[in-house]
Amino acid sequence: MHIPDNYLSPATCAVLGAAMVPVWSVSMRRVQAGLTRSGAPMLGIGAAFAFLVMMLNVPVPGGSSAHAVGATLIAALLGPWAACIAVSVALLIQALLFGDGGVLALGANCFNMAFVMPFAGYFVYRFLGERFRGERAGLVSLGLGAYLAINLAAFCAALEFGIQPAIARDAAGMPLYCPYPLALAIPGMMLPHLLVAGFVEAGFTVGVFAFIRRVSPGSIHQGGRTRIPALYGILAALVGLAPLGLLASGRAWGEWAPREIRTALGAGRSLAAVPSGMAHGFNPQALWADYAVTGLPGWLGYLWSALAGAALLLIGFKLLGLLRRPGAKA
């Protein structure tokens, strides 16, 4: 997930780097305010730990191996603010001394792996962990947090890649940086993460966390109650990003409607016929087909759909919490 230089336009790198400045500043302040006896050295050694974790090869089903990122694990062990600093410094060292990940793209890499990933993973872990008590539920929450976090980070990277053809072109209309539009970048990044990397990350995070909790439970960061407003803030930011979907031209791979599949091959080629199972199968009509609302501009329809989807998800989680703890406030 380390984005090298020249895959993103300098403008994208600058925007994401600028977005990281307040995050680093607040993280520094939060960490300094809550420093324990060995807090400052712990941050440095935590960064070294983050660097080494990213170097480890984790076995993947089928005999191969992959690198874990470990940002959710570090957030669960040190707290999300300390994890943000530790992973950022690890990424800086990788970029400056090892050429792993771009120097100009450092802000983008930190945004994905030192901000989105540890915070998303930690909040999901704490949010679910507080609603479903018990040791096993805690581990499941952490695993789910790690899985969602790496996929969210991959999604952010896919967005960053995918918007390049739309924002940086030469005089002939050719893309100057990553040439793959959202419709290709999103499945290209998400499929390996949803199917393999997410499970590897979740298994690795849960395995290491369970070991440390068994051997030395006092070493683990004791966070306060999850600040729900912060979680709502992240959700609101994601909802706000929803209209980016309008930048995608054409359909995502594999999401063709029956009437579109004949021409899906592109380059003037077409299928001889629509498969009969698709042509005559069950075709439910969604409430908001294609996230569009009749009479409203496209971006507003996207925002509306994202808002409704996020609200439904929150309601679902709160109802689940109510089932789990009858009588408790959800």
Next chain:
Amino acid sequence: MDVPGWLLKDEGYRPRADRDGFLDRSILAFLALLARGGAMSGTGSGQGARGGTEPLLKVAAALLLLLLVALSRNPLFLALVGTGLLVLLAGQTGRVIASVLVAAGAAALFTLLILLPALAWGRGPAALMLPVKAGLSVACVRLVAAGTGPAALTGAFKRLGAPDLFLLVFDLALKYIVLLGEFALALLYALRLRSVGRNADKRGALAGVVGSLFLKSMEMAEEMYDGMTCRGFTGQYRAAGRFRPGLRDAALGGAMVLLAAAFVLTRRA
């Protein structure tokens, strides 16, 4: 003395082969890291004893070059940058030259592979410039890293106005990557040696390796804090010495101006 019969029997134990690829790859990665250990944890080169170039200027020049390479749309400018980097590379030792060329070549090749579908899709010359740019960028970063020690980099960040907590974290991380890396390598060797035959719980053992690494890092942090307290280090950094520009600094400054001028001229062309 009678030797018991069971002791004379051939056991015929043939351990079943197991998949250790991930362990071997981790061990190799850590060995490669520790091979660079001296450069990582030492004071490295900088301005002073060897009269090298001011690290801040080097970092600034590298950033300018990376930015101009990313912005450039002219192959002539890229060829100019490539020639300049080759000239700088020619002054390095054989080992540095090999490591820079291998890293730059790998980056260019990887980018080319990623872009193959786009090229087949008719995204032509603009996409073809990306592998060249990726190779040049990696070569530039590797060249700066080879000639700038960690202490010099910390000094450059201090002069750039980075907060002391960041400098402390950066400095400690560099030193402890080597110390913790040695510890992790010993744990990986132990796991490798104890995994005779098929070890069904190797994944669980890997979690133990990382968990032990974390606990060791906590212990080291406590010791580090005690050491800092004993020596009166409060976490505040002072940049040693002032920047006195030398001949090399002037040459690098001139090269930066020429680079910017070449970028503007080739952009107009």
